[in-house]
Amino acid sequence: xxxxxxxxxxxxxxxxxxxxxxxxxxxxxxxxxxxxxxxxxxxxxxxxxxxxxxxxxxxxxxxxxxxxxxxxxxxxxxxxxxxxxxxxxxxxxxxxxxxxxxxxxxxxxxxxxxxxxxxxxxxxxxxxxxxxxxxxxxxxxxxxxxxxxxxxxxxxxxxxxxxxxxxxxxxxxxxxxxxxxxxxxxxxxxxxxxxxxxxxxxxxxxxxxxxxxxxxxxxxxxxxx
Amino acid sequence: xxxxxxxxxxxxxxxxxxxxxxxxxxxxxxxxxxxxxxxxxxxxxxxxxxxxxxxxxxxxxxxxxxxxxxxxxxxxxxxxxxxxxxxxxxxxxxxxxxxxxxxxxxxxxxxxxxxxxxxxxxxxxxxxxxxxxxxxxxxxxxxxxxxxxxxxxxxxxxxxxxxxxxxxxxxxxxxxxxxxxxxxxxxxxxxxxxxxxxxxxxxxxxxxxxxxxxxxxxxxxxxxxxxxxxxxxxxxxxxxxxxxxxxxxxxxxxxxxxxxxxxxxxxxxxxxxxxxxxxxxxxxxxxxxxxxxxxxxxxxxxxxxxxxxxxxxxxxxxxxxxxxxxxxxxxxxxxxxxxxxxxxxxxxxxxxxxxxxxxxxxxxxxxxxxxxxxxxxxxxxxxxxxxxxxxxxxxxxxxxxxxxxxxxxxxxxxxxx
Numbered sequence: 001x002x003x004x005x006x007x008x009x010x011x012x013x014x015x016x017x018x019x020x021x022x023x024x025x026x027x028x029x030x031x032x033x034x035x036x037x038x039x040x041x042x043x044x045x046x047x048x049x050x051x052x053x054x055x056x057x058x059x060x061x062x063x064x065x066x067x068x069x070x071x072x073x074x075x076x077x078x079x080x081x082x083x084x085x086x087x088x089x090x091x092x093x094x095x096x097x098x099x100x101x102x103x104x105x106x107x108x109x110x111x112x113x114x115x116x117x118x119x120x121x122x123x124x125x126x127x128x129x130x131x132x133x134x135x136x137x138x139x140x141x142x143x144x145x146x147x148x149x150x151x152x153x154x155x156x157x158x159x160x161x162x163x164x165x166x167x168x169x170x171x172x173x174x175x176x177x178x179x180x181x182x183x184x185x186x187x188x189x190x191x192x193x194x195x196x197x198x199x200x201x202x203x204x205x206x207x208x209x210x211x212x213x214x215x216x217x218x219x220x221x222x223x224x225x
Numbered sequence: 226x227x228x229x230x231x232x233x234x235x236x237x238x239x240x241x242x243x244x245x246x247x248x249x250x251x252x253x254x255x256x257x258x259x260x261x262x263x264x265x266x267x268x269x270x271x272x273x274x275x276x277x278x279x280x281x282x283x284x285x286x287x288x289x290x291x292x293x294x295x296x297x298x299x300x301x302x303x304x305x306x307x308x309x310x311x312x313x314x315x316x317x318x319x320x321x322x323x324x325x326x327x328x329x330x331x332x333x334x335x336x337x338x339x340x341x342x343x344x345x346x347x348x349x350x351x352x353x354x355x356x357x358x359x360x361x362x363x364x365x366x367x368x369x370x371x372x373x374x375x376x377x378x379x380x381x382x383x384x385x386x387x388x389x390x391x392x393x394x395x396x397x398x399x400x401x402x403x404x405x406x407x408x409x410x411x412x413x414x415x416x417x418x419x420x421x422x423x424x425x426x427x428x429x430x431x432x433x434x435x436x437x438x439x440x441x442x443x444x445x446x447x448x449x450x451x452x453x454x455x456x457x458x459x460x461x462x463x464x465x466x467x468x469x470x471x472x473x474x475x476x477x478x479x480x481x482x483x484x485x486x487x488x489x490x491x492x493x494x495x496x497x498x499x500x501x502x503x504x505x506x507x508x509x510x511x512x513x514x515x516x517x518x519x520x521x522x523x524x525x526x527x528x529x530x531x532x533x534x535x536x537x538x539x540x541x542x543x544x545x546x547x548x549x550x551x552x553x554x555x556x557x558x559x560x561x562x563x564x565x566x567x568x569x570x571x572x573x574x575x576x577x578x579x580x581x582x583x584x585x586x587x588x589x590x591x592x593x594x595x596x597x598x599x600x601x602x603x604x605x606x607x608x609x610x611x612x613x614x615x616x617x618x619x620x621x622x623x624x625x626x627x628x629x630x631x632x633x634x635x636x637x638x639x640x641x642x
Contacts, residue, residue: 081544086547094538096539098237098542100237100240112230113548115227170639
C-alpha cells in the first residue's frame with residue numbers, strides 16, 4: 001500500500017457572481033507519494049480551479065481536502081500559509097521571482113521563512129537545488145538578468161527548497177519555447193525518478209501530459225478519466 | 226528569524242522605490258522640523274512674556290492698606306445707640322507692617338515658601354534744577370530681590386550689587402534717568418513729601434520693560450530708603466513672598482492674612498488673565514504641527530498604496546510560498562514605521578538646528594533689556610512628543626494599505642496572469 005500524500009473528497013465549487021455557475025462537481029481523487037500526475041482538460045473545465053483548491057490558497061469550496069493525513073478544511077489562514085510553506089512547492093506559468101533579491105535569495109526566502117535551518121545551511125541547500133537544475137552559475141545574478149527558461153528553473157528551485165511533499169504546477173511550461181519546455185519536463189521527470197518527488201501538474205499540453213505517469217482528464221468540472 | 230526576514234523584505238521594498246520613500250520621509254521630516262521649531266519658538270516667547278509678569282510679581286504680597294480704622298471711638302460707647310460718622314480719615318502708623326521681622330522669620334520656616342523679600346516703598350521727588358519729578362523709591366534687600374525676582378536681569382547698566390555696597394546709592398529707572406540726564410556715577414537730589422533731602426549716587430539703571438513704570442520707579446537699599454523716610458530699621462511696607470508651588474498662592478494669601486493680621490494679595494488675583502494668552506499660543510502651535518503631520522501621513526498612505534499595487538505579484542508569491550496575511554501586513558507597517566522613525570529623527574535634528582538659527586536672530590526691544598535674540602525653548606518634551614507623533618501617524622497611515630495588502634488573494638493575482 002502506497003502512502004497517500006493528497007486526497008480530495010467530493011470537492012464542489014461554484015462561482016456566484018453574477019449567477020451561480022458550478023465549476024467543480026463532486027471531484028474525488030488521491031495522489032500517492034512519488035506520483036508524477038498531470039491534470040488535463042479544455043479551457044474552463046475547472047482544472048486550474050481544482051489546483052488552487054488543492055494548493056490551499058482557495059478556501060471557498062465544499063468537500064474535504066487532506067494533505068499528509070491532515071484535513072485542510074476549516075483551517076485558519078495563517079495555519080494554511082504555514083502548510084504551504086512547509087509541504088507544498090509551487091511553479092506557476094509566470095516565474096514570480098522578486099526582482100529586489102538575487103537568484104540565490106529568491107530560492108532561500110521560503111526556507112528562511114520556515115526557519116528550520118540556519119541561514120548558512122539554507123544557502124547550502126539552495127545552491128544544491130540550483131546545481132540539480134543546472135543553473136548554479138546564475139546564483140548571484142538578479143532575476144532580470146536571466147532568460148525566461150532560467151527564471152522558470154529558479155522558480156522550480158524555490159519550490160524545492162523546503163523539500164515539500166508535493167510540487168504543484170499551473171501550466172509551468174505555458175510561457176516557454178519547445179527547448180525550455182523540454183528542459184523543464186526533464187527536470188520534473190528527474191525529480192520524480194531520482195528523488196521520488198510527488199508532482200501534480202496542470203497543463204493543456206497533451207504531449208507533456210502523455211509522458212507523465214498518470215493523467216487525470218477533466219471535463220465540465222468532473223474527472224472523466 | 227521571522228522578524229529579521231520581514232525586516233529584510235521591507236528594506237528591499239523600500240530601497241526598490243527609494244525616491245518615493247525619500248519623498249515620504251522628507252514630508253515627515255519637514256512636518257516634525259516645523260513642529261519642533263514652532264513649539265520651541267512659541268514656548269520661548271511664552272516663557273519670556275510670562276516671565277515679564279511672573280519674575281517681577283510676588284506670589285503673595287503682604288502689605289497694609291491705608292484705610293480708616295473700623296473701630297472709631299464713638300462705637301466703644303454702648304449708650305449712643307446707632308452712630309453715623311462722616312468723613313473718617315485713615316489713621317494709625319500708615320503702611321508699616323507691624324512686627325515685620327518676626328513675620329519674615331516665620332515665613333522662612335514655612336516649607337511651602339521659596340523665599341521672602343522685604344520692601345519699603347517711598348514717595349519722593351527727583352530734583353532736577355528747579356523742577357521736581359514724581360517718583361517712587363523701592364527700598365529692597367538686593368540679594369533676596371535678585372534671588373527671587375531676577376533683579377539683575379532688569380539692570381542693563383551698572384552693577385546691581387553696588388546698591389548694597391555703596392552707601393546712599395540708587396538704581397534709577399531708565400526713563401527717569403534719561404529725563405534727568407543722570408549718568409552712572411552722578412549724584413542726584415531727592416526730596417521726600419515731608420521735606421527731607423538726600424543726595425544719592427546713581428549706580429545703575431533699571432529697565433522693567435514698561436516705560437511708564439521706568440519713569441517713576443527706582444531702587445535703593447532698605448537702609449537708604451528707611452533713612453530717607455526717617456524711619457527705623459524695623460519699618461517695612463511690603464513683604465513679597467515667592468512660593469514653591471504657585472498654585473497654592475490664593476489659599477496661602479488667605480491663611481497669611483489671618484495669621485499675620487495684614488492685607489495679602491496673591492498673583493492669580495493680581496494678574497488673573499496672564500495664562501490665557503500662553504495657552505492659546507500653545508494650542509495653535511500643536512494644531513499646526515499635528516496638521517502638518519497628518520498631511521505627511523496622507524503622503525505615506527499614497528506611497529504605500531502605490532507600492533502595493535506595484536508589488537502585487539511579489540505579495541502574491543510571498544503568500545503562496547507561506548507568508549500569512551499577518552506577515553504581509555507586518556512588512557508594510559514596518560515600511561511605514563521606518564519612514565516615520567527615520568523621517569522623524571531627521572525632523573528632530575533639523576528642528577533643533579532651525580530653532581538654534583532662530584535663537585541667533587537679533588531681537589532688540591527697549592522693553593526687554595536683557596533679551597538680545599529671539600527666545601527659544603529647547604524642552605525635551607517637545608522632542609519626545611514630536612517623535613511619538615511621527616511614529617503614531619505613520620503607523621496609522623501605513624496600517625490601512627498594509628491591511629489591504631494582507632487581504633490580497635494570491636489566486637486572483639496568479640490566475641489573472
